[in-house]
Amino acid sequence: MTYCLGIITRSGLVIAADSRTNAGVDYISTYRKLFDFSVTGERVIIICTSGNLAITQSVITALERDIENQTETNLHTLNSFYDIAHYVGSKIREVQERDRPWLERDNIDYKCSLLLGGQLPGEKHKLYLVYPQGNFIQATKETPFIQIGETKYGKPILDRTLSYETHLEAVAKCALLSIDSTMKSNLSVGPPINLVMYERDTLVLRHRLQLRLGAPYLAKMRKLWEESLRQAFDAMPNLEWEYGDETDDIFLD
């Protein structure tokens, strides 16, 4: 499994991914899932991948090849993020078209989802989710994050703390905690964690970070976070229990 997360706020983007892949519990490997296609000072394009690894690697390779071969349409020539999302979706469709029948007849999951974020000159910074079918949606102010892969464990912390106005450094900590929560609760998501933070309108990806297993910051953060949660429990008033036998309306007669 995989967990990738993109968050968009007024001041920029935070995008993060774990690095674990598994085919069953007895074949677990490490593969990068966060890819940087930026051109410093000109455009910022980050892509994260989840789903069938053979499919997502083929999609990433197709995107790279078009850049190398200077094809007319590629990630470095397109002039709007909408067109980039459409182009990335078309690459997914090409690979699916080629491989899907062979996987389907052996009941192998051929699906993949991509997370796509960044900024082009003359546009706002943007965040997209590209579906296995090649269609896509864009994150908005109302729901300023997109998750792909093993999304449930890491969602409560986002729902409780994030908004479009949250400060970018706080967003980065929140993203890391969301991934760490998922790693802690589900073995199929694991380090290293790759994380990038983009300040809007700079067109330069200045902040990047890789946290390996046992990274001191990760251990320190986890300890601090768990202490904070326990303190938060203690600070909360105790439950106001209903004593006595008046239980007819709650429990079985």
Place this chain on the structure above:
Amino acid sequence: MTYCLGIITRSGLVIAADSRTNAGVDYISTYRKLFDFSVTGERVIIICTSGNLAITQSVITALERDIENQTETNLHTLNSFYDIAHYVGSKIREVQERDRPWLERDNIDYKCSLLLGGQLPGEKHKLYLVYPQGNFIQATKETPFIQIGETKYGKPILDRTLSYETHLEAVAKCALLSIDSTMKSNLSVGPPINLVMYERDTLVLRHRLQLRLGAPYLAKMRKLWEESLRQAFDAMPNLEWEYGDETDDIFLD
């Protein structure tokens, strides 16, 4: 969907459940899922249900009927919790045997899981998970909680804060937050929340609580918790970003 949670610690048990059922997003109802079969001063038996509502209601009715009819084997005559788990499993098997073929041929999910906790005289307090197949497992000190239904959203807070030694009042707050997190992130889990706390060796269920939608305590707790999370972010050191262009080992060449 449903979310039920049982936690066992050195000093007792906390068991909680939401009350939402849904058949698709356009048919959402409220049904109780926490049932008290205790006999004050003699035995404490709490059962929570998840899965197909027709199946779980039939199972609960079968358990009630055996008590009413004073059948030789029922929840009030059995002398060990292991036997109670086995007996509850056999009721699941009976209902499945009767209804499963009719549901299966229309592709309706017939599965159900039960959470079973309490204490009988002469035994320790215990917590079991009874599977749709009627077999069961018991919670141990190493993993002192059992979840059924929509379990992922509420798991990180348990993984991060709970142990067998946690104080029972703190456990109750943790259980409530675990359910509240799930409600906030997933519409298919909803109030009222039913929650009970049992102090071991008392054989009396003294602490019970029902929190309806908009209950002041629930709103207060949610507000306090979200403030605490934000303060915890602020207290955490900022990420130690890797600046510069040395990105070859992390990102695509």
